[in-house]
Amino acid sequence: MTRKKLLVVEDDLGLQKQLRWALDAYEVVFAGNRDAALGQLRRHQPAVVTMDLGLPPEPDSAAEGLLLLQQMLAIAADTKVIVLSGNQDRANVLKAMALGAYDFHQKPLDGDMLRLMAERAFFLHAVQQENRRMLQNEADSPLAGLVTRDPGMLRVCRSIEKVAPSSATVMLMGASGCGKELLARGLHNLSARHDRRMVAINCAAIPEHLLESELFGYEKGAFTGADRQTLGKIELAAGGTFFLDEIGDMALPLQAKMLRFLQERVIERLGGRSEIAVDVRIVCATHRNLKAMVDEGRFREDLFYRLSEIVLAVPPLRERMGDALLLAQHFRHRFIQSEGRPALPFHPDALAAIEGYGWPGNVREIENCVRRAVIMSEGPHITLEDLGLPPGAPQAENIDLRDARNAAEYRVMVKALARTGGNIARASELLGVSRPTLYDLMSHHGIK
Numbered sequence: 030m031t032r033k034k035l036l037v038v039e040d041d042l043g044l045q046k047q048l049r050w051a052l053d054a055y056e057v058v059f060a061g062n063r064d065a066a067l068g069q070l071r072r073h074q075p076a077v078v079t080m081d082l083g084l085p086p087e088p089d090s091a092a093e094g095l096l097l098l099q100q101m102l103a104i105a106a107d108t109k110v111i112v113l114s115g116n117q118d119r120a121n122v123l124k125a126m127a128l129g130a131y132d133f134h135q136k137p138l139d140g141d142m143l144r145l146m147a148e149r150a151f152f153l154h155a156v157q158q159e160n161r162r163m164l165q166n167e168a169d170s171p172l173a174g175l176v177t178r179d180p181g182m183l184r185v186c187r188s189i190e191k192v193a194p195s196s197a198t199v200m201l202m203g204a205s206g207c208g209k210e211l212l213a214r215g216l217h218n219l220s221a222r223h224d225r226r227m228v229a230i231n232c233a234a235i236p237e238h239l240l241e242s243e244l245f246g247y248e249k250g251a252f253t254g255a256d257r258q259t260l261g262k263i264e265l266a267a268g269g270t271f272f273l274d275e276i277g278d279m280a281l282p283l284q285a286k287m288l289r290f291l292q293e294r295v296i297e298r299l300g301g302r303s304e305i306a307v308d309v310r311i312v313c314a315t316h317r318n319l320k321a322m323v324d325e326g327r328f329r330e331d332l333f334y335r336l337s338e339i340v341l342a343v344p345p346l347r348e349r350m351g352d353a354l355l356l357a358q359h360f361r362h363r364f365i366q367s368e369g370r371p372a373l374p375f376h377p378d379a380l381a382a383i384e385g386y387g388w389p390g391n392v393r394e395i396e397n398c399v400r401r402a403v404i405m406s407e408g409p410h411i412t413l414e415d416l417g418l419p420p421g422a423p424q425a426e427n428i429d430l431r432d433a434r435n436a437a438e439y440r441v442m443v444k445a446l447a448r449t450g451g452n453i454a455r456a457s458e459l460l461g462v463s464r465p466t467l468y469d470l471m472s473h474h475g476i477k
């Protein structure tokens with residue numbers, strides 16, 4: 030593994046040695062003056078720098094050090110600079126902090142303290158970089174606005190990107206509020222039809238007797254109250270994409286008419302006499318199990334196959350790794366801005382509850398929950414009460430890497446021993462370690 034780089038700006042060779050020793054967990058590069066430091070910064074791009082303010086040619090003043098600090102932060106603003114100061118340097122340390130230094134450490138050097146400081150600085154830098162990458166990805170993504178880090182959901186996004194340029198009919202299956210419409214919009218935006226309209230209709234929200242005229246439109250006088258010609262949603266989407274949400278809720282007689290449209294790509298307005306050719310890309314969505322509905326005779330099999338040229342299963346939020354927290358932070362940022370509220374971080378208890386809760390209403394539920402909390406919170410944190418999550422939400426799982434490694438090690442070791450009936454030689458072969466290593470591991474985990 031490559032070690033993290035840390036730049037030490039120090040002209041005193043004795044101190045250089047001490048620093049190399051104290052910071053031996055990192056790849057330390059040195060510079061003895063301002064020019065050399067700027068060169069090393071450009072070359073190695075270290076995340077963390079320690080620097081003495083008194084540098085040649087004026088080692089007794091802080092002028093050279095303060096200038097260097099400004100120049101370094103101008104080149105790489107995220108660099109975490111730790112200033113090493115003497116005890117007479119208070120005023121200069123304050124200046125350095127005001128210029129953007131990350132922290133300071135008073136000489137004589139305390140190795141433990143310095144290591145801790147460097148570790149925290151690297152951590153903060155990594156978090157900031159990750160945030161920056163996330164924001165960048167979000168802005169760059171054609172599926173803009175879709176927040177996820179979950180491998181399953183990312184696979185769905187990649188599939189959307191792949192099928193978008195084709196003319197295939199796509200069916201999105203997934204629970205309510207899990208982002209099907211957002212994905213359909215992404216698909217439309219990525220397709221050659223993006224400069225035309227995407228028209229959506231929710232089959233569950235419109236009474237059965239009105240749905241037909243909503244879909245196909247009607248001519249003047251087609252029925253009482255039809256006082257002028259009205260185009261249907263399918264026709265309005267001509268050249269673009271037609272999104273049929275909750276297709277599973279469409280009644281059987283209308284399913285037959287929909288099938289005819291899909292086969293012949295023509296519509297007839299209610300009360301009309303002519304067939305009108307309409308070129309639209311169809312995307313549909315449902316939270317129902319359409320296959321089961323077909324088996325029960327509640328959904329036409331031929332329509333099912335017409336609609337499901339490409340089927341994408343959108344995972345519910347509870348199955349997405351880490352997405353609940355990511356989405357909560359995303360919506361918190363968004364609503365803080367739109368509601369004009371000051372920064373309102375989540376209280377750790379609130380974070381634990383967000384992670385532990387099952388989110389049956391999926392992303393829509395988390396969006397509403399965070400919006401309410403941002404509006405209601407009296408600060409300085411968003412608390413568990415602000416979120417209104419059920420009390421006693423389970424605590425977040427432990428994500429300590431060492432614990433996770435230990436648990437995984439224990440699991441595979443027990444498996445290998447079980448598979449080989451406790452035969453150490455064969456178990457160590459299975460595990461790909463030597464016998465002494467396996468004995469060590471067994472004793473570490475208390476396995477007899």
Ligand SMILES: Nc1ncnc2c1ncn2[C@@H]1O[C@H](COP(=O)(O)OP(=O)(O)OP(=O)(O)O)[C@@H](O)[C@H]1O
Pocket residue numbers: 174175176177203204205206207208209210211212274314316356392393396
């Ligand atoms: N991954 C995501 N990132 C950011 N916002 C999301 C994400 N998924 C969904 N949303 C937001 O959550 C809300 C619900 O999403 P959407 O309407 O797409 O869900 P749906 O599956 O179509 O729901 P329904 O089945 O109830 O129609 C919307 O406001 C949407 O913008």
